[in-house]
Amino acid sequence: MAICAVLQATVAAVAAPAVRSLGAQSQDQLLDTAYLAAETGAWATSARAWRRVLDRNQNLALGAAATLRAAPVDARYAIATAFLTPPISPGGRRALAQLHLAWGNPREAWSALQPLPPGDSTGQAWLEFADAARAAGATAVAHDAYAAALSVHPSADVAAHGADAALASGDAPAALTMLQRAATMPGAMDSAVIATTLLPLRIRVLARLGRMSDAEAAMVRDGHLLNAESRIPIEREIAWGYVRLGDIAHARAAAARFGLANDPDVTGWLSLYAGDLKVARTDLRHPTGLTPDALTALMLLSRTSVDSAPVVGEAFMLLARGDSTAAAERFVTASSVVRDAAPLLLATAARLHAAQHHDALAIPLWRTVVEEYATAPEAPEADLEWGRALRRTADIAGAVARWEHLILTYPESALVPLARRELEAAKATA
Numbered sequence: 074m075a076i077c078a079v080l081q082a083t084v085a086a087v088a089a090p091a092v093r094s095l096g097a098q099s100q101d102q103l104l105d106t107a108y109l110a111a112e113t114g115a116w117a118t119s120a121r122a123w124r125r126v127l128d129r130n131q132n133l134a135l136g137a138a139a140t141l142r143a144a145p146v147d148a149r150y151a152i153a154t155a156f157l158t159p160p161i162s163p164g165g166r167r168a169l170a171q172l173h174l175a176w177g178n179p180r181e182a183w184s185a186l187q188p189l190p191p192g193d194s195t196g197q198a199w200l201e202f203a204d205a206a207r208a209a210g211a212t213a214v215a216h217d218a219y220a221a222a223l224s225v226h227p228s229a230d231v232a233a234h235g236a237d238a239a240l241a242s243g244d245a246p247a248a249l250t251m252l253q254r255a256a257t258m259p260g261a262m263d264s265a266v267i268a269t270t271l272l273p274l275r276i277r278v279l280a281r282l283g284r285m286s287d288a289e290a291a292m293v294r295d296g297h298l299l300n301a302e303s304r305i306p307i308e309r310e311i312a313w314g315y316v317r318l319g320d321i322a323h324a325r326a327a328a329a330r331f332g333l334a335n336d337p338d339v340t341g342w343l344s345l346y347a348g349d350l351k352v353a354r355t356d357l358r359h360p361t362g363l364t365p366d367a368l369t370a371l372m373l374l375s376r377t378s379v380d381s382a383p384v385v386g387e388a389f390m391l392l393a394r395g396d397s398t399a400a401a402e403r404f405v406t407a408s409s410v411v412r413d414a415a416p417l418l419l420a421t422a423a424r425l426h427a428a429q430h431h432d433a434l435a436i437p438l439w440r441t442v443v444e445e446y447a448t449a450p451e452a453p454e455a456d457l458e459w460g461r462a463l464r465r466t467a468d469i470a471g472a473v474a475r476w477e478h479l480i481l482t483y484p485e486s487a488l489v490p491l492a493r494r495e496l497e498a499a500k501a502t503a
Contacts, residue, residue, distance in 0.1 A: 104126060107140060108140060110122060116144040117155065133164065134165075137168040141168075142172060161190075174206060186199065186202055200231065207237075216235050223258075229259065236252045240277060245282050267295055273307050279314070285314045311327050337359075340356050341353050345385075348383035350374060350379055351381070376417055377411045379414075382410050384406050398431070400422075401422040404419070419438045420438070427458060443459065453479055457492055459475045460476045460492070461495065
């Protein structure tokens, strides 16, 4: 430890004189200062040295970000200040954008980069940032960056990336707007671009918006450009679009028209939505894409011997349409019909209510699971979440009682460590 301290002191001594005269240093000297300062934890000094370097050579922005990424939270304001100080430095802004993205602040990252004056290099920076934000899961920010990049680099491909990012962020209207822009840009009439990018994306967007007649019209117009393999997911999307509208008849007709009548995924889900649990149980043994809703469906089908329950189908259909509140109500109703899976249905309903911040509706359901189905797999989770809901309503004593009950009643549960943490935190703030 003593050797390490001496080494750090030596490095700091070497860096200090250089820091006092940053303006007179060459690029190599500034880089030495930036690296040495970062090694000793002088993050603000390192950032100021990097700012001098990037004012001269913005291509080193990634190097600056790599050097400063490990800075602790309390040093980040000083780093941001160094890169944001006027005048605007393209290199400094690019480095700061990369840093904010790495630190989990995508909106601040885009705020750093957005003010750059439009031009070829700026457009490229916006495009690179959009790709990075999209890869990091910051899809709403990625959409904004792609939209800005279009003003400099108009192309159908860039617009399609923006539309895909908007759709991934849940903004289907914005995605449609981007696709409309794409239709006017270079590359939009290329049959390969239409087949591999624009048409599949357009169908997904229109289906998400419930504009199924438009989706089918797009398929009729351009579907001939698709090969047999690429048609299947698009045709599934159209069938699912009808399902999300609650139009099972049209969904079945679309499945038949597209040759999907024997596809177990399609027939299984349509059977489930119609309440035919017997067929769903057979066809959904190996579903494609195990979403949370699909996992719930599989658990239900494995827990019940009931073959027909229309109310279950209604609940899952409402869930697919995004109406969580109505779906929760149907799951509660279904618990009195599908009795052998009642605790699962009640716990699912409680989870949906809690996600909508309706704790007053969720708590009675968790209470029922814990008190009436104490041996069910859902009981420990119900105890844990019941306690969390009580804590949110400031009933600390009640929350503590729930977590203590979980720990004592279900000592082998994987949720016990979580309950202990909740308990310790509650007692520490009491």
